[in-house]
Amino acid sequence: MNPSDMHIDQLKATIAAKVRHPFLAKYIAEPVIDEDKLAILISLMDHTALPAFKKEKYIVTTMLVQIALDTHDLVTLSDEDDEHETVRTRQLTVLAGDYYSGLYYFVLAQLNDIPMVRVLAGAIKEINELKMDLYYKDVESFHEFFTSLKKIESLLIQRVAQHVQKPAINDMAGEWLFAKRLLEEKASYEEGRFSPVIESLIRQPEFFDASGQLLNSIEQLIHKQITKLEVTASHLPIHFNWLKNYIDTAIYQRFYKTHLAEEG
Numbered sequence: 001m002n003p004s005d006m007h008i009d010q011l012k013a014t015i016a017a018k019v020r021h022p023f024l025a026k027y028i029a030e031p032v033i034d035e036d037k038l039a040i041l042i043s044l045m046d047h048t049a050l051p052a053f054k055k056e057k058y059i060v061t062t063m064l065v066q067i068a069l070d071t072h073d074l075v076t077l078s079d080e081d082d083e084h085e086t087v088r089t090r091q092l093t094v095l096a097g098d099y100y101s102g103l104y105y106f107v108l109a110q111l112n113d114i115p116m117v118r119v120l121a122g123a124i125k126e127i128n129e130l131k132m133d134l135y136y137k138d139v140e141s142f143h144e145f146f147t148s149l150k151k152i153e154s155l156l157i158q159r160v161a162q163h164v165q166k167p168a169i170n171d172m173a174g175e176w177l178f179a180k181r182l183l184e185e186k187a188s189y190e191e192g193r194f195s196p197v198i199e200s201l202i203r204q205p206e207f208f209d210a211s212g213q214l215l216n217s218i219e220q221l222i223h224k225q226i227t228k229l230e231v232t233a234s235h236l237p238i239h240f241n242w243l244k245n246y247i248d249t250a251i252y253q254r255f256y257k258t259h260l261a262e263e264g
Helices: 003-019 022-027 035-046 052-073 084-111 114-136 142-163 167-190 196-202 211-234 238-263
Strands: none
Touching: 003 035, 003 052, 003 084, 022 084, 035 052, 035 142, 035 167, 035 238, 052 084, 052 114, 052 142, 084 114, 114 142, 114 196, 142 167, 142 196, 167 196, 167 211, 167 238, 196 211, 211 238
16 A cells, blocks of 8 residues: 555544544534545645644645535525424534634644634635635526636645645646546436535526536536546646556546446
8 A cells, every 4th residue: 555545544534533523423424534635635745845743734724624614515505394303403514514614723723823724714715705606696607607616626725735835736636626526516416416516507597408418518528627637637747646646546436437337
């Protein structure tokens, strides 16, 4: 096993231990830790001159922010007829997101790292503003809609990369995380689970004449995005070879292998 692979498992365990709360665990599912974003952050920090303890704190706090953002996305819309259990779950999900967000402030406060707090706080503000525009405002085109989604997926890591002066990773991170999100949205749609993204598109029927057209448009966009990702990944500096191999494997497992199986 590659040392970086082992590092992923170790950091996942560290993050899981931090977000685990006995009261929340009784009522809501444990948060998902995004391994792909974790892999990017590990590779990013591996090539900085930061001390080891600070590298880990930066990775952990960035993932705590990501978990907080993802948790708040799970909050459902309220309805007067909702059952007590539904209302409680919704309230606890909001509380959990706030709790995870507060954890990153606590960790960085221990380091007395105000600049990093500003970086993450600024990224949270930008991402939330983008989400408001994406989910609640009309957009002019399919392209504009997914350009905003791409920014939402990658902005946090890109801001951290700029902060540690490793922006070379930004283009690849943007292309990979967008491709990953498109694959997730396609799977969600095919399973009949409408994410906020799909629901936003459905509310704007001028983009699509039928549900099949929406799926077809997403599939076409995935094919284009995978091609862009492969080109961008091939241009990564040589010291990011572990990450490039990680992405190449992910592309094969999640796109080409699945695509061949569907055609078969």
